[in-house]
Amino acid sequence: xxxxxxxxxxxxxxxxxxxxxxxxxxxxxxxxxxxxxxxxxxxxxxxxxxxxxxxxxxxxxxxxxxxxxxxxxxxxxxxxxxxxxxxxxxxxxxxxxxxxxxxxxxxxxxxxxxxxxxxxxxxxxxxxxxxxxxxxxxxxxxxxxxxxxxxxxxxxxxxxxxxxxxxxxxxxxxxxxxxxxxxxxxxxxxxxxxxxxxxxxxxxxxxxxxxxxxxxxxxxxxxxxxxxxxxxxxxxxxxxxxxxxxxxxxxxxxxxxxxxxxxxxxxxxxxxxxxxxxxxxxxxxxxxxxxxxxxxxxxxxxxxxxxxxxxxxxxxxxxxxxxxxxxxxxxxxxxxxxxxxxxxxxxxxxxxxxxxxxxxx
Amino acid sequence: xxxxxxxxxxxxxxxxxxxxxxxxxxxxxxxxxxxxxxxxxxxxxxxxxxxxxxxxxxxxxxxxxxxxxxxxxxxxxxxxxxxxxxxxxxxxxxxxxxxxxxxxxxxxxxxxxxxxxxxxxxxxxxxxxxxxxxxxxxxxxxxxxxxxxxxxxxxxxxxxxxxxxxxxxxxxxxxxxxxxxxxxxxxxxxxxxxxxxxxxxxxxxxxxxxxxxxxxxxxxxxxxxxxxxxxxxxxxxxxxxxxxxxxxxxxxxxxxxxxxxxxxxxxxxxxxxxxxxxxxxxxxxxxxxxxxxxxxxxxxxxxxxxxxxxxxxxxxxxxxxxxxxxxxxxxxxxxxxxxxxxxxxxxxxxxxxxxxxxxxxxxxxxxxxxxxxxxxxxxxxxxxxxxxxxxxxxxxxxxxxxxxxxxxxxxxx
Numbered sequence: 001x002x003x004x005x006x007x008x009x010x011x012x013x014x015x016x017x018x019x020x021x022x023x024x025x026x027x028x029x030x031x032x033x034x035x036x037x038x039x040x041x042x043x044x045x046x047x048x049x050x051x052x053x054x055x056x057x058x059x060x061x062x063x064x065x066x067x068x069x070x071x072x073x074x075x076x077x078x079x080x081x082x083x084x085x086x087x088x089x090x091x092x093x094x095x096x097x098x099x100x101x102x103x104x105x106x107x108x109x110x111x112x113x114x115x116x117x118x119x120x121x122x123x124x125x126x127x128x129x130x131x132x133x134x135x136x137x138x139x140x141x142x143x144x145x146x147x148x149x150x151x152x153x154x155x156x157x158x159x160x161x162x163x164x165x166x167x168x169x170x171x172x173x174x175x176x177x178x179x180x181x182x183x184x185x186x187x188x189x190x191x192x193x194x195x196x197x198x199x200x201x202x203x204x205x206x207x208x209x210x211x212x213x214x215x216x217x218x219x220x221x222x223x224x225x226x227x228x229x230x231x232x233x234x235x236x237x238x239x240x241x242x243x244x245x246x247x248x249x250x251x252x253x254x255x256x257x258x259x260x261x262x263x264x265x266x267x268x269x270x271x272x273x274x275x276x277x278x279x280x281x282x283x284x285x286x287x288x289x290x291x292x293x294x295x296x297x298x299x300x301x302x303x304x305x306x307x308x309x310x311x312x313x314x315x316x317x318x319x320x321x322x323x324x325x326x327x328x329x330x331x332x333x334x335x336x337x338x339x340x341x342x343x344x345x346x347x348x349x350x351x352x353x354x355x356x357x358x359x360x361x
Numbered sequence: 362x363x364x365x366x367x368x369x370x371x372x373x374x375x376x377x378x379x380x381x382x383x384x385x386x387x388x389x390x391x392x393x394x395x396x397x398x399x400x401x402x403x404x405x406x407x408x409x410x411x412x413x414x415x416x417x418x419x420x421x422x423x424x425x426x427x428x429x430x431x432x433x434x435x436x437x438x439x440x441x442x443x444x445x446x447x448x449x450x451x452x453x454x455x456x457x458x459x460x461x462x463x464x465x466x467x468x469x470x471x472x473x474x475x476x477x478x479x480x481x482x483x484x485x486x487x488x489x490x491x492x493x494x495x496x497x498x499x500x501x502x503x504x505x506x507x508x509x510x511x512x513x514x515x516x517x518x519x520x521x522x523x524x525x526x527x528x529x530x531x532x533x534x535x536x537x538x539x540x541x542x543x544x545x546x547x548x549x550x551x552x553x554x555x556x557x558x559x560x561x562x563x564x565x566x567x568x569x570x571x572x573x574x575x576x577x578x579x580x581x582x583x584x585x586x587x588x589x590x591x592x593x594x595x596x597x598x599x600x601x602x603x604x605x606x607x608x609x610x611x612x613x614x615x616x617x618x619x620x621x622x623x624x625x626x627x628x629x630x631x632x633x634x635x636x637x638x639x640x641x642x643x644x645x646x647x648x649x650x651x652x653x654x655x656x657x658x659x660x661x662x663x664x665x666x667x668x669x670x671x672x673x674x675x676x677x678x679x680x681x682x683x684x685x686x687x688x689x690x691x692x693x694x695x696x697x698x699x700x701x702x703x704x705x706x707x708x709x710x711x712x713x714x715x716x717x718x719x720x721x722x723x724x725x726x727x728x729x730x731x732x733x734x735x736x737x738x739x740x741x742x743x744x745x746x747x748x749x750x751x752x753x754x755x756x757x758x759x760x761x762x763x764x765x766x767x768x769x770x771x772x773x774x
């Protein structure tokens with residue numbers, strides 16, 4: 001029974017979620033397991049390539065041999081130190097953040113059935129920033145763990161607020177109300193954040209340290225967010241079956257035995273934990289969660305059992321490539337990954353907005 | 362459906378609005394005493410339910426449109442609109458005085474008025490008022506009036522209360538243009554000084570704002586303009602322009618945090634006469650043109666066939682008014698940066714106050730000016746550290762946007 005349920009969406013869901021174009025493709029090609037596995041492996045290969053590239057490219061480009069030397073037999077030369085102390089942590093951050101944002105994006109778009117949803121567009125970044133900044137202003141400098149917890153709380157509140165606003169809109173939540181509610185909550189939080197930051201120097205420091213939107217600056221160590229991240233990933237994986245059923249519509253999902261409220265709660269928790277981890281670790285990065293799910297869906301169709309892993313891998317590739325591109329384009333300075341992704345992502349958003357009548361309910 | 366600048370969204374609200382607008386216009390052409398109200402009866406009549414083009418002013422036995430005739434010349438006017446405009450003008454004058462008086466160390470109102478009137482005032486008060494505080498006050502009026510007028514025009518033409526230069530990417534486009542000049546001219550540290558900057562920045566802001574506006578319009582055009590697609594595309598272009606602005610601010614040596622803040626948040630700090638005067642003159646001309654265009658906008662709120670039958674060249678009028686709106690938004694942006702939500706909220710406040718079928722341009726401008734003046738006075742005085750005005754307008758305006766998203770269902774007639 002369960003297998004039947006889970007195998008249906010591959011054919012039926014794309015038209016609901018991925019849009020007409022992808023739906024037709026999926027119908028025509030009907031991606032099978034082998035093909036999907038090949039795409040997953042290919043994406044992983046690209047991600048691996050992106051990791052290597054991220055290690056190679058920097059203020060001073062290095063050769064593969066140098067990277068190998070630094071990783072395997074470090075002698076403490078300048079290049080070894082550069083690679084081990086600067087590029088490696090940055091690459092790890094990129095991998096973590098990319099995977100988080102990719103999976104969070106897949107979940108957001110699945111739960112909202114909204115092709116233009118993105119954690120960054122739902123006010124997660126600004127909610128987290130507001131929580132951190134206001135707490136710093138009230139209580140002084142924060143421990144990394146407190147800061148991470150606050151970021152999660154702020155992100156969660158923002159997401160819930162956005163969902164509440166958009167679902168209480170007339171005609172229920174549509175893609176447009178979700179995005180607009182996200183824009184409204186974001187700008188409310190942004191306004192409050194700028195206000196607080198201007199009045200409190202310590203809060204400004206906390207924000208500046210954090211808001212660069214870059215994988216180069218790491219606040220809170222990876223250990224702090226690791227538990228949240230792992231829980232988020234586990235929840236996301238646990239959510240895929242329900243998501244497959246939910247993509248057929250809530251009623252159908254319910255009649256198939258999916259506890260809808262539980263599934264939604266798990267989904268929102270997973271989204272918040274994952275996107276919150278990314279935000280806490282690397283600052284606000286928008287549009288990655290928008291791009292990656294579309295990429296993943298184009299590769300493996302609409303089955304969430306495949307979308308989540310492919311989303312994670314593709315997220316790593318997209319984020320690292322964007323970060324590396326940012327280092328190359330703006331020499332001798334560098335472009336933060338947030339800006340690179342916005343420059344690529346915003347036109348893509350426009351493309352999606354053009355594609356179909358999103359406003360129709 | 363409609364293939365012209367007056368985008369049409371299907372929705373009963375517009376029927377109401379069209380009827381209302383027809384009523385309003387009928388006043389100009391016939392002397393029908395109480396204007397017949399063909400909009401749906403009942404609770405719908407008030408503007409709250411419909412976004413942009415609601416029922417005309419209600420009120421028992423109140424003639425919403427009157428006509429003055431003198432030989433061949435006739436003048437159509439709405440008493441309520443005139444009354445609202447008069448009250449708002451008074452409020453504006455009060456706000457200006459308060460704004461000047463509170464721009465730092467409080468100055469007694471009497472001395473402010475005397476200094477503004479050009480009478481000699483003891484001490485340095487005269488100098489402080491005319492050289493330091495007045496430019497900022499004028500800048501606030503300019504920014505508010507221009508943004509609100511731009512918003513009124515866009516909301517009318519797009520037939521959507523969400524359409525405004527900040528949502529459609531025009532403001533952030535203009536901001537990006539201005540910052541580009543700032544960075545390329547290398548004048549980041551000293552601010553907007555020199556002829557090149559004072560001519561180049563408005564020009565670049567206008568060009569970039571126009572480019573953003575045109576891009577949004579063209580990208581949203583697919584067999585006609587769907588209002589919501591327009592807004593989504595606008596949000597995308599807005600995101601792109603904001604990212605470019607952020608990038609350019611890190612690129613150039615814009616070490617002055619206040620200046621960066623102007624372009625990201627909107628601020629009136631440190632505005633002086635050399636910047637405000639030329640742009641103020643431009644704004645005055647543009648505002649006059651916008652008010653004059655108000656009649657077209659009213660006619661444009663009719664359904665397409667009626668508007669064309671009356672003799673309105675819809676395409677041309679839409680294009681002209683939108684260009685005007687972009688110009689207004691660009692001027693405001695060059696002066697104050699991205700002061701958000703003024704253009705979104707002011708026209709609808711004006712519409713509710715006057716009960717007009719479309720946001721009236723002149724009243725919107727007054728509302729916008731008062732809005733920015735009050736916000737700036739609050740931002741500068743209510744907190745331990747003076748805040749930029751954009752912070753206050755954002756915090757005040759965001760709930761309104763949330764309300765717009767959540768507003769109750771449209772009634773169908």
